[in-house]
Amino acid sequence: MLAVRDLAVRFGGVTALESVSFDVRVGSITSVIGPNGAGKTTAFNAITGYLRPSGGRVTYDGAALTGLRPSAIARRGVVRTFQKTSVFPALSVEDNVLTGLHLRSTAGFFAVLAARRRLAAEERALAAEAAAIIDFVGLGHRRREVASALPYGEQRLVELAVALAARPRVLLLDEPGAGMTGSEKTVVSGLIRRIREQGVTVLLVEHDMRMVMGISDTVIVLNGGRVIAEGAPAAIQAHPEVIRAYLGASAASA
């Protein structure tokens, strides 16, 4: 279980997160929603080590993640994606995913220089695994293409494939549907469900309410750096404070 306790992040005098606590149940799809500036991405950054929290702690299966570097957190099975599309732009889709498989391979410096037969076997296994992941996200026909040349929606799928390659046990997705067309979002929702079916716990930040309510088991609502509600999608949609703080505001501006 991923547990967030009293997590606080302050930038100088500005409080981005003020004592946020929540649990992400193993095998669940949990969404974090909230108006812009609510602190959703800040929470992601603090959980995954990209930001040192001013207070509080994050544990995964009882072991503390706070204070670890992002790469060390990834090694413990907690892997994230980014809000702004984030791929290795000059590399092919295949090389993007192979790079994501970093933790799945073990060869060290001397093993690489010695180039024994075991190394070639490992490389072949990685290539097969990369191919399987690329097929899983539906980019088999794009394998050899340079990531930056792909349309936006497909780049987001590359990003998802790279994160999956790291074999997450908890996958944090920062607005996986942002900028996608309706049909692309349906594809992504389907993928997220299938990822969960493989035993991966999913925590996502998302603005698209239809997507959030459609796939989440639990929804956590952040506003002004605090959790204002937590519960099943139906309960959240009916929650008066959520309607006031979030749904009401967005309906008024829309």
Add this chain to the structure above:
Amino acid sequence: MTRAGGFILAAAALTLPLWLPSAYHLHVAIMAGIFAVLAMSLNLLLGYTGQLSLGHTAFFGIGAYTSALLTLKLEWSFWPALATAAALAGAAGFLIGRLALKLRGAYFVLVTISFAGVIALVSVNWIELTNGPLGLPGVPAPELGSWSLRTKTAYYYLVLASVGLSYLVCRRLVRSRIGRALVALRENEPLAESVGVDVTHYLVLATVVSAAMAGLGGVLYAHYTRFVSPEVFLFTYTVTMVIMVVAGGKGTLAGPLVGAVLFTVLPEALRAATSWQWQMLAYGVLLVLLVFFLPRGIVPRLSAVVAARRPEPAAPAPRA
């Protein structure tokens, strides 16, 4: 590069002393080889991790001085001196790598420049050890068993073997998970970290290997010119290495080799062709044209042309 092309190149390199017309030409070939080692070393950092070192002369000089001092003052034989010099340059690379941990881009450049400046000052001022600006004359020629590598032909093969070894090290690194980790840091560091690439580990590793390789270049230089002075730290050498890597094609295996040969041969050819004022002018104009028309370097452009001629349905040529 195709397999056949590789064989032809290797055969040409191996038989070079047989068909080069003069010792002078062989000298140019030896210098091209030494610079190829240096350019490959710089490319490992600049081309793959994306970090520019403008202090590579420090590692080059540490290699040259260490090996010269060990063979001159302690009368070590060449091979252990070579290994120690490369190791010491690698250790200096470790220091710089650790120091530059939190520093990337412009800051990394500044750290490396300053480091080279400090090492150069030491070489000038620690007169008891380095003989100061007068330098260390009489560095012995290497020996292989009872066979002295004093002749240019023998030395050429030593340099060629070093180029081959450096190339092999670069190639194996680059085509492994280590190379992918280095490129990941260049392409997108936060994303690389998110999939578990340890930034510190891989930046330090790349710096150490690069520095040791530059140290090897320094050893080759010292025992070839048989003289080491603070001139090995001249900024010109750094600039030359950068030009070779960038013009040849950074982030490619063959790029630094092509760049090293081209930019060792070119000044010599210009010198034979014209007076020195025109040499510098022609060199400058050629460089500007090269960067203007082949901004990614010679090798990437050539591979794009080759790929375009043999279109594969699965892999369209990348837009240059």
